[in-house]
Amino acid sequence: MNKSAHRIDALQYNNWSPKIFEQLQQGGVHAVHVTIAYHENLRETILNIEQWNLWFERYPQLIMQGRTGDDVRLAKQLGKTAVFFGFQNPSPIEDDIGLVEIVHTLGARFMQLTYNNQSLLASGCYEANDSGVTRMGKQVIKEMNRVGLVVDMSHSGERSTLEAVDLSSRPIAITHANPHAWAPALRNKSDAVIKAVAGRGGMFGFSLYPHHLKDKTECTLESFCHMVARTADMVGVAHIGMGTDLCQDQPDTVVEWMRKGRYTKETDYGEGSPSNPGFPNMPAWFQDNRDFDNVAAGLATVGFSPQEVDALMGENWLTFFDNNFGQIGAQPIPTS
Amino acid sequence: MNKSAHRIDALQYNNWSPKIFEQLQQGGVHAVHVTIAYHENLRETILNIEQWNLWFERYPQLIMQGRTGDDVRLAKQLGKTAVFFGFQNPSPIEDDIGLVEIVHTLGARFMQLTYNNQSLLASGCYEANDSGVTRMGKQVIKEMNRVGLVVDMSHSGERSTLEAVDLSSRPIAITHANPHAWAPALRNKSDAVIKAVAGRGGMFGFSLYPHHLKDKTECTLESFCHMVARTADMVGVAHIGMGTDLCQDQPDTVVEWMRKGRYTKETDYGEGSPSNPGFPNMPAWFQDNRDFDNVAAGLATVGFSPQEVDALMGENWLTFFDNNFGQIGAQPIPTS
Numbered sequence: 170m171n172k173s174a175h176r177i178d179a180l181q182y183n184n185w186s187p188k189i190f191e192q193l194q195q196g197g198v199h200a201v202h203v204t205i206a207y208h209e210n211l212r213e214t215i216l217n218i219e220q221w222n223l224w225f226e227r228y229p230q231l232i233m234q235g236r237t238g239d240d241v242r243l244a245k246q247l248g249k250t251a252v253f254f255g256f257q258n259p260s261p262i263e264d265d266i267g268l269v270e271i272v273h274t275l276g277a278r279f280m281q282l283t284y285n286n287q288s289l290l291a292s293g294c295y296e297a298n299d300s301g302v303t304r305m306g307k308q309v310i311k312e313m314n315r316v317g318l319v320v321d322m323s324h325s326g327e328r329s330t331l332e333a334v335d336l337s338s339r340p341i342a343i344t345h346a347n348p349h350a351w352a353p354a355l356r357n358k359s360d361a362v363i364k365a366v367a368g369r370g371g372m373f374g375f376s377l378y379p380h381h382l383k384d385k386t387e388c389t390l391e392s393f394c395h396m397v398a399r400t401a402d403m404v405g406v407a408h409i410g411m412g413t414d415l416c417q418d419q420p421d422t423v424v425e426w427m428r429k430g431r432y433t434k435e436t437d438y439g440e441g442s443p444s445n446p447g448f449p450n451m452p453a454w455f456q457d458n459r460d461f462d463n464v465a466a467g468l469a470t471v472g473f474s475p476q477e478v479d480a481l482m483g484e485n486w487l488t489f490f491d492n493n494f495g496q497i498g499a500q501p502i503p504t505s
Numbered sequence: 506m507n508k509s510a511h512r513i514d515a516l517q518y519n520n521w522s523p524k525i526f527e528q529l530q531q532g533g534v535h536a537v538h539v540t541i542a543y544h545e546n547l548r549e550t551i552l553n554i555e556q557w558n559l560w561f562e563r564y565p566q567l568i569m570q571g572r573t574g575d576d577v578r579l580a581k582q583l584g585k586t587a588v589f590f591g592f593q594n595p596s597p598i599e600d601d602i603g604l605v606e607i608v609h610t611l612g613a614r615f616m617q618l619t620y621n622n623q624s625l626l627a628s629g630c631y632e633a634n635d636s637g638v639t640r641m642g643k644q645v646i647k648e649m650n651r652v653g654l655v656v657d658m659s660h661s662g663e664r665s666t667l668e669a670v671d672l673s674s675r676p677i678a679i680t681h682a683n684p685h686a687w688a689p690a691l692r693n694k695s696d697a698v699i700k701a702v703a704g705r706g707g708m709f710g711f712s713l714y715p716h717h718l719k720d721k722t723e724c725t726l727e728s729f730c731h732m733v734a735r736t737a738d739m740v741g742v743a744h745i746g747m748g749t750d751l752c753q754d755q756p757d758t759v760v761e762w763m764r765k766g767r768y769t770k771e772t773d774y775g776e777g778s779p780s781n782p783g784f785p786n787m788p789a790w791f792q793d794n795r796d797f798d799n800v801a802a803g804l805a806t807v808g809f810s811p812q813e814v815d816a817l818m819g820e821n822w823l824t825f826f827d828n829n830f831g832q833i834g835a836q837p838i839p840t841s
Contacts, residue, residue: 212548219603267555274611 171475175199175241176461177483177490179374179412180255180323180345184419185224189458190231193250196458199483200241200490202279202344202412206256208430211268214261218275221252234276238491253490255279255344257324258430259290259309266305269312278494279344280313281321282306282333285439286432291322291329294355295439299326302333314338317494322366323356323412330362339493340370345412347376351396352383354440360403367408372489373400374412379449380440381414390454394467397481406477410485411464417457421447507811511535511577512797513819513826515615515710515748516591516659516681520755521560525794526567529586532794535819536577536826538615538680538748542592544766547604550597554611557588570612574827589826591615591680593660594766595626595645602641605648614830615657615680616649618642618669621775622768627658627665630691631775635662638669650674653830658702659692659748666698675829676706681748683712687732688719692776696739703740708825710748711736715785716776717750726790730803733817742813746821747800753793757783 176197182204183189193201205217225234233244235251244251254276261277262268272280282302283293290306292299302310310333313320320341322330334341343366349357363373375397382388383396400409416424424447428439438446454463461482468478512533518540519525529537541557542550561570569580571587580587590612597613598604608616618638619629626642628635638646646669649656656677658666670677679702685693699709711733718724719732736745752760760783764775774782790799797818804814 211551215547215607216601216603218607219601222603222606265552265555267552267558270558271551271554271611275607276610 171479174479175245175483175487177241177410177486178202178415178458178461179342179372179410179486180204180376181413181415181417182419183415183417184423186418187228187231189417190224190228190250192458194231194248196461198250198458198461199245200235200251200253200486202253202255204257205254205277206261207258207284207427208260211261211263211272214256214272215275218254221254225252236276236278237494238487241487241490253278255281255321257281257321258284259288262309264289264305266308266312269309269318270316273316273318277318278490279319279321279342281324282309283322283325283329284430285324285428291333292326293329294324294326296326299328301328302336306333307336310336311338315497317496319493322362327359327362330358331365334365334369334371337369339497340372340489341366342372342374342489343412344372344374345376345378345381345414346373347381348396348400351399352381354381356440357381363400364404367404370492371408372486373404373409374486375400375409376412376414377451377455378414378416379451382452386450386452388452390452390463390467391471393452394464394471397468398471398473401473401477406473406480407485407488410481410483411461413455415451415455415457416448419448424448507815510815511581511819511823513577513746513822514538514751514794514797515678515708515746515822516540516712517749517751517753518755519751519753520759522754523564523567525753526560526564526586528794530567530584532797534586534794534797535581536571536587536589536822538589538591540593541590541613542597543594543620543763544596547597547599547608550592550608551611554590557590561588572612572614573830574823577823577826589614591617591657593617593657594620595624598645600625600641602644602648605645605654606652609652609654613654614826615655615678617657617660618645619658619661619665620766621660621764627669628662629660629665630662632662635664637664638672642669643672646672647674651833653832655829658698663695663698666694667701670701670705670707673705675833676708676825677702678708678710678825679748680708680710681712681714681717681750682709683717684732684736687735688717690717690776693717699736700740703744706828707744708822709736709740709745710822711745712748712750713787713791714750714752715787718788722786722788724788726788726799726803727807729788730800730807733804734807734809737809737813742809742816743821743824746817746819746825747797749791751787751791751793752784755784760784 177200206214235253282291285293285295379385428437513536541553571589618627621629621631715721764773
């Protein structure tokens with residue numbers, strides 16, 4: 170890893186602890202996008218932010234809140250990790266477009282329009298019928314574009330995703346998924362989606378969550394890195410990066426809640442199954458944040474140059490952060 | 506008015522409209538502290554912030570959100586008014602100390618510990634028994650000190666106010682009141698309170714709300730300015746300023762709601778009376794934001810120097826903003 174390069178992971182949802190904050194530092198991770206809401210309403214999301222504020226106050230030598238690309242550079246200088254907030258569902262904005270700016274002010278930088286199911290904004294990838302972006306969805310995308318809250322379609326349906334790419338005036342992201350052609354999970358994305366997102370300047374983050382991997386937990390580093398190389402051949406190196414979906418130290422009750430939220434009283438196995446209902450084991454070569462060097466080495470092995478490995482391991486996300494987290498038309502400071 | 510001076514009003518609660526934003530500009534008001542919550546919980550307060558966000562978006566040539574003293578300087582340079590948020594009651598933080606930092610992040614810069622009645626934090630000035638700052642109040646003052654949310658005791662009881670001055674590690678404010686010795690309203694403050702607040706570097710803002718004035722609506726500019734001069738003789742010029750409590754264009758239903766909130770089903774006339782239940786008429790010499798020059802001229806007439814008039818009309822508040830709106834121990838940007 171080039172000493173000037175920044176390492177960024179575009180999705181984690183761990184059972185956070187000082188141990189994991191130290192592992193972020195040990196792994197040289199300068200920024201991480203963390204999920205702070207799946208099904209929470211605004212008040213519940215704010216409780217989660219309060220918990221992060223307490224961690225920022227208690228562990229200032231390890232973590233700091235991230236709001237801009239420059240915060241990633243600052244975190245690297247200070248030897249800590251910048252934590253960027255995001256939502257996997259639009260539940261925090263309830264039915265209220267005014268909350269888009271409020272949550273951005275509180276630090277949210279990514280918001281999925283859906284999490285598997287239909288939302289007020291679009292259709293999730295588990296719905297039988299994808300009716301595309303809704304009336305409110307169109308308004309919210311415009312407002313997200315205005316304030317600098319990135320549209321994330323990781324858990325959305327194909328039609329909704331392609332419509333969101335077209336409707337959004339700024340690039341969108343798939344923070345955590347893989348190509349469906351490599352691993353045919355319902356959550357993985359068609360080449361059409363990957364090309365559309367990248368073609369508009371968006372970013373695609375590769376997941377290491379076993380249900381998104383070929384051969385799941387048994388997936389080899391070589392297979393993963395060849396998949397990255399094939400994706401780079403398809404859309405170029407500049408619009409792909411990492412989004413591991415690491416869910417470290419979580420009890421299985423959490424994945425049950427992630428899948429069910431409050432929408433059903435029945436069991437929803439999601440990407441699991443009755444025989445495998447919990448969190449799957451991570452691949453041996455990526456157990457936690459200290460293993461990013463394995464991924465970087467694997468990418469070099471399949472032929473990426475050192476500069477390309479740096480781009481894939483974080484520099485591409487940093488460019489995306491620089492361009493997409495700020496308000497359009499914000500008042501510049503006058504010189505005088 | 507010296508051209509380099511900044512004019513600041515430390516309390517207004519108008520029925521806001523483009524007309525009033527223009528009057529702020531016409532009156533040369535570079536910053537105003539506006540009340541955005543009396544009895545609202547967090548979610549309701551956020552709805553009020555959403556309304557302000559819409560105004561900031563729609564009238565960018567007239568107003569901008571203020572968060573720091575430098576925003577006042579920027580507003581002056583740009584020919585607009587910086588709007589600072591505050592609460593007259595701690596209802597927006599509910600029973601949750603974590604909300605202190607959340608509301609500061611959203612822009613709150615002043616919070617009263619009480620509004621007339623007992624709160625979770627302290628006793629209001631209308632309570633028969635003032636039991637002082639509560640257990641939670643002590644914790645919240647410490648947290649307000651940490652993040653840079655100013656303790657405002659304008660509507661608090663005497664004992665609670667004196668205790669808050671002692672407990673607070675940073676200066677506190679009485680944003681809008683007058684000396685009880687001049688006009689013996691329940692809301693006006695004893696010399697002991699004024700001396701205690703000023704003695705710790707705090708600020709006292711003079712109110713033009715008729716119920717706080719000698720002879721109410723008939724109060725003369727000369728009487729008001731002599732009172733300011735007597736206060737300056739008592740505590741010095743550096744810790745006093747304006748806090749007009751202007752409630753322009755409000756229907757009387759609003760003052761009924763301000764007094765009653767949700768605490769009673771009966772009528773509470775507050776500072777009014779059965780024969781005068783609504784908003785009182787403002788004095789002839791201060792009808793709206795265009796009349797600040799009258800006040801400045803009156804202060805000069807009673808003997809304040811031009812520099813002192815500038816201090817009273819805003820420069821003192823600007824110094825207070827500079828010193829008290831930021832987080833203590835915030836991470837400095839490293840030089841490298």
